[in-house]
Amino acid sequence: MPRTLHALWEHTVRRHRRGTALVAGGEVLSYDEVNTRANRLARLLADHGAGPERVVALALPRSAEMVTGVLAVAKAGAAFLPVDVSYPAERIAPMLTDAAPVVVCTTRAGAADLPETGVPVVVLDDDGASAALERRPGTDLTDADRTGPLSVANLAYVIHTSGSTGRPKGVAVTHAGLAGLARAKVAAMRVTADSRVLQFASPSFDAFLTELLAAFTTGAALVVPSAPTLAGEVLEAAMLGGRVTHAVLPPTAVATLTPGTFPALETLVVAGEACPPELVARWAPHCRVLNAYGPTEGTVCATMTGPLRPGEPVTIGTPIAGVSVYVLDGELSPVPDGEIGELYLGGAGLARGYLGRPALTAERFVADPFSTAGARMYRTGDLASRRADGAFLFHGRVDDQVKLRGFRIELGEVEAVLARHPGVGQAAAVVRDDRVAGRQLVVHVVPARGSAPSADELRAHALRYLPAHMVPAAYPTLDAMPVLPNGKVDRAALRDREVRGGAAGRPPETAAEKAIYLIFRELFGDAPIDAGSNFFELGGTSILAIDVILRAQEAGLELSPRSVIDNPTLEALAAAARSEP
Structure with a gap:
């Protein structure tokens, strides 16, 4: 039976009032306690105009406040828009413009990083907001308390994904597919009221909903780590300290962990990118390993496997209940089993489309010729084949x-952002395999006439407009782009190009530089490294950045994820380490 997000939550609260709902930031909160907080915030948001078909922006980090905020927005009848305050202001501004929220919820720290848009802001850790919340009743809201009645056809959330034009597109998702998603995940993952589900995903990505629904429709506890980036020893500590029994992780994050380290772990769901057979071989002997697939446009998940076994082909599974999956050719005809075609999705969980983008919506959401009149299907852009089973x-x-690394990236968006730089005549982005750092994003640049932009200059430009996971690792320049006979850029030739090298620069001199040099040497093998070497150009990633931070701590140096992003060269990183509080 379809239910709204707030109805799913409140149904669980009635059965598990005293059960643990949240473990976050040193707090252990019961379902009743979380429900009371969410009700008070929902009433405050309603006073700011939140209600059905209206949007509330949540500019909050992974935290108890973010989880409570999502529930409060749902109770008010509105849709939540997650905003990652680590994103550049130039990226946040168009997201807020697109979604036109009636109010933004944030903290004092987050408010400092938000662009000025004229939208009212509720600062949750401000004394005034705290007092206003305490004055409001903690009881559940009814339709009489909202600006209008709420149904599953109403908007539940808006999540922005990478857009090929250089402008992120807001996917508008209703409540219609949430109950089906919850049932499928709970059944496949075997979540019970005694489970402890890890909240790993950034709230800006829809896997966040999987984690919330798996926990909050069964009476399980949601374990919310406070670290901004989870990988390696930080992720390991979060899982062990939280006694996590169920986790949904991208393969890149799983690769930073050691199988057999987590005695409580019962189920590991791999999602976000292709699951390597080696991962199954390493982890399946220690826990149930499942593989899940689905785009944001299909309410998080479309297909899922049962437990995977070492040595068997890794599929993306079969459709979850309520989802139709088709493999079609260019004429929208089904291809025979075993043949490759494009994957299309149908069912109640399809998003409405893209906010303010009717042409793009019409292009990607097309009439479903295999279903009832008026039904639609979503063109995923993924290639797939169906097995006989x-x-x-x-x-x-x-x-x-x-x-x-689990993130969905439109290469066209990266190229469009780099093309805005006055020194760039043409840009082409590719993902290439690096023998040390694995897969990395590289953008090749043909400079504009009379220009010679440096890699540091281009990287600084990219950081102004792109989130960290979309900022290229390297910016090699070319006299001209290689092209195919049809005139298109030859991306295969770009992927085969060697992007390392260069003349030797100044050797490390200070103690901090020498410490960072040794860390770079351990991570990047025999790559040429000097004081000017750039972490990202060497092949560094957000996952490897955690390694740098942890190794630096062992050497007596303090670094943060942001300092690695803002100071990518060896010498700058060493200087930042000395100035870290």
Whole structure:
């Protein structure tokens, strides 16, 4: 039976009032306690105009406040818009413009990083807001308390994904598919009221909903780590300290962990990017390993496997209940089992479309010829084939969208941002395999006539407009782009190009520089390294940045994820380490 997000939550609260709902930031909160907080915030948001078909922006980090905020927005009848305050202001501003929220919820720290848009802001840790919340009743809201009645057809959330034009697109998702998603995840993952589910995903990505629904429709506890980036020893500590029994992780994050380290772990769901067979071979002997697939446009998840076994082909599974999956050719006709075609999705969980983008919505959400009149299907852009047993195999993309470290990236957006730089005549982005750092994003640049932009200059430009996971690792320059006979950029030739090298620069001199040098040497092998070497150009990633931070701590140096992003060269990183509080 379809239910709204707030109805799913309140149904669980009635059965598990005293059960643990949240473990976050040193707090252990019961379902009743979380419900009371969410009700008070919902009433405050309603006073600011939040209600059905209106949007509330949540500019909050992974935290108890973010989880409570999502529930409060749902109770008010509005849709939540997650805003990652680590994103550049130039990226946040168009997101807020697109969604037109009636109010923004944030903290004092987050408010400092938000662009000025004229939208009212509620600062949750401000004394005034705290007092206003305490004055409001903690009881559940009814339709009489909202600006209007709420149904599953109403908007539940808006999540922005990478856009090929250089402008992120807001995917508008209703409540219609949430109950089905919850049932499928709970059944496949075997979540019970005694489970402890890890909240790993950034709230800006829809896997966040999987974690909330898996926990909050069963009476389980949601374990919310406070670290901004979870990988390696930080992720390990979060899982062990939280006694996590169920986790949904991208393969890149799983690769930073050691199987057998987590005695409580019962189920590991791999999602966000292709699951390597080696991962199954390493982890399946220690816990149940499942593989899940689905785009944001299909309410998080479309297909899922049962427990994977070492040595068997890794599929993306079969459709979850309520989802239709088709593999079609260019004429929208089904291809025979075993043949590759484009994957299309149907069912109640399809998003409405893209906010303010009717042409793009019409292009991607098309009439479903295999279902009832008026039904639609979503063109995923993924290539797949169907096996005789009904399971689907993933075969990559038909366009320039890629998955990198679990993030969905439109190469066209990266190229469009770099092309705005006055010193760039042409830009072409590719994902290439690096023998040390694995897959990395590289943008090749043909300078504009009379220009010679440096890699540091281009990287600084990219950081102004792109989130960290979309900022290229390297910026090699070319006299001209290699092209195919049809005139298109030859991306295969770009992927094969060597992007390392260069003349030797100043050797490390200070104690901090020498410490960072040794860390770089351990991470990047025999790559040429000097004081000017750039962490990202060497092949560094957000995952490897955690390694740098942890190793620096062992050497007596303090670094933060932001300091690695803002100071990528060896000498700058050493200077930042000395100035860290």
